[in-house]
Amino acid sequence: MLISVSNKKFAVPVKRVYNIGHMKAERYIEYDPFAWLYNKHWGYTFTPIAMAAIEKLVIPNLSPEAEVLDLCCGTGQMTGMLQQRGYRVTGIDGSEKMLSYARENAPGVIFKVDDARFFMTETHFDAVVCVFDSLNHIMSIEDLGEVFKSVYRALKAGGVFVFDMNLEAGYKERWNGIYGIIEDDHVCIIRNSYDAEYRTGRFEATLFRMEQGWQRNDFTLTQRSYPEWEIINSLSEAGFSANEAYEFSLEQGLSELAPGSQRGFFRCIKQTEMG
Ligand SMILES: C[S@@+](CC[C@H](N)C(=O)[O-])C[C@H]1O[C@@H](n2cnc3c(N)ncnc32)[C@H](O)[C@@H]1O
Numbered sequence: 001m002l003i004s005v006s007n008k009k010f011a012v013p014v015k016r017v018y019n020i021g022h023m024k025a026e027r028y029i030e031y032d033p034f035a036w037l038y039n040k041h042w043g044y045t046f047t048p049i050a051m052a053a054i055e056k057l058v059i060p061n062l063s064p065e066a067e068v069l070d071l072c073c074g075t076g077q078m079t080g081m082l083q084q085r086g087y088r089v090t091g092i093d094g095s096e097k098m099l100s101y102a103r104e105n106a107p108g109v110i111f112k113v114d115d116a117r118f119f120m121t122e123t124h125f126d127a128v129v130c131v132f133d134s135l136n137h138i139m140s141i142e143d144l145g146e147v148f149k150s151v152y153r154a155l156k157a158g159g160v161f162v163f164d165m166n167l168e169a170g171y172k173e174r175w176n177g178i179y180g181i182i183e184d185d186h187v188c189i190i191r192n193s194y195d196a197e198y199r200t201g202r203f204e205a206t207l208f209r210m211e212q213g214w215q216r217n218d219f220t221l222t223q224r225s226y227p228e229w230e231i232i233n234s235l236s237e238a239g240f241s242a243n244e245a246y247e248f249s250l251e252q253g254l255s256e257l258a259p260g261s262q263r264g265f266f267r268c269i270k271q272t273e274m275g
Pocket of ligand 1: 043073075093133
């Protein structure tokens with residue numbers, strides 16, 4: 001057989017210590033080898049769905065010149081759409097390579113390399129959004145709690161935080177096969193798998209790209225699924241209230257999460273002191 005799905009247990013993502021001014025911290029860099037391919041094939045795929053969900057869950061809370069943070073903004077396609085609507089937008093991502101495309105896709109936006117678990121900002125935001133499974137890359141509930149605390153710190157009182165996550169039913173349905181992309185100047189094979197015992201998904205890619213001859217690059221991304229109750233508990237512990245979870249599709253709009261929901265959109269508020 002040409003390709004076999006590895007059954008090795010997941011590796012904890014590589015973390016590098018880097019200096020982000022206020023502290024030495026670890027930064028998430030796994031997307032660096034994926035950035036070129038992501039920008040070409042993934043960057044725009046989820047944006048219409050994410051934007052339509054944000055339309056319902058975030059936009060009604062925002063004034064025309066609101067400050068918005070796109071956390072884990074990747075190659076910046078959605079960041080650019082928020083900017084075009086007139087919001088003052090900042091993008092944060094751990095991968096410098098992803099941000100190099102974001103700067104081309106959304107010129108004028110402030111982009112910063114930082115880690116979702118540890119970032120600190122001088123600006124306080126009216127809204128923080130984080131879409132397309134980004135927080136599934138956070139591999140422990142403790143680290144997910146750190147993300148929620150960082151977001152809480154970064155929001156103004158009354159600010160709204162919306163993010164989506166792949167849920168276990170989604171991994172079982174979709175993370176179980178091999179597919180490929182074949183174009184004139186690149187070929188990529190992707191193996192997706194999900195280990196229910198460890199609640200861990202693996203995305204293993206082999207990319208051949210024509211750059212002064214064919215160059216091969218192998219990389220693996222890992223994700224973790226969390227049950228809805230664990231996400232909501234962790235949000236509450238970070239200080240968020242009015243935490244809500246939805247399923248969303250372009251056809252059906254928002255509906256309640258059900259046991260078979262493959263993806264959840266979570267919306268929470270940093271309550272003002274007045275409640
Ligand atoms: C699936 S991509 C989504 C990108 C973008 N939000 C979009 O809609 O296309 C996930 C992104 O999250 C970033 N990411 C994952 N974990 C991170 C962390 N701990 N800190 C900062 N960025 C992180 C990755 O570098 C990657 O750009």
